Amino acid sequence: xxxxxxxxxxxxxxxxxxxxxxxxxxxxxxxxxxxxxxxxxxxxxxxxxxxxxxxxxxxxxxxxxxxxxxxxxxxxxxxxxxxxxxxxxxxxxxxxxx
Numbered sequence: 001x002x003x004x005x006x007x008x009x010x011x012x013x014x015x016x017x018x019x020x021x022x023x024x025x026x027x028x029x030x031x032x033x034x035x036x037x038x039x040x041x042x043x044x045x046x047x048x049x050x051x052x053x054x055x056x057x058x059x060x061x062x063x064x065x066x067x068x069x070x071x072x073x074x075x076x077x078x079x080x081x082x083x084x085x086x087x088x089x090x091x092x093x094x095x096x097x098x
Contacts, residue, residue, distance in 0.1 A: 002041040002082070006032065012040050014097075016050045023096055024050050026060070026083070030091040039082035047075060052097075059098040064088070 003010045009032035015025040028040060044054075052058055054075050060083055062069035073083065085093055 001043065001046070004039050004041075004082070006030075006035045006038055009035050010038050014042070014046060014050065023098075025063075026095040026097060028085050028087070028093045028095075030087050033091065035087065035091075037084065037086050039084055041080070041082035042078050044079045047079060050097075061096045061098060063094050063096045 001012050001014075003012055010028065010030050012026065012028045015027060016022065026040065026042075028038070030038075048054070052075055056075050057072050058075060058078060059070060059072045060078075071083075073081075083095070085095075087093055
């Protein structure tokens with residue numbers, strides 16, 4: 001994944017169980033209290049491996065209870081522009097990709 005800015009202070013990964021209908025999670029963690037926002041670009045091959053098609057719209061939903069957030073992006077937007085992530089006070093976010 002490409003992270004910008006602050007790529008040396010942010011860690012992000014996808015959690016995917018390998019079955020077609022299993023929930024895909026994007027977990028983002030900051031190791032710097034001053035980083036409040038970043039963008040995560042998910043590579044095309046990763047998106048295809050977890051089962052998203054190139055013409056598909058993907059809903060990015062915050063699954064943490066203190067905030068509700070949902071955004072629908074095109075596959076191409078997730079690969080080229082990225083997902084804008086606003087980190088909470090604890091420095092992490094967990095999203096469900098549907």
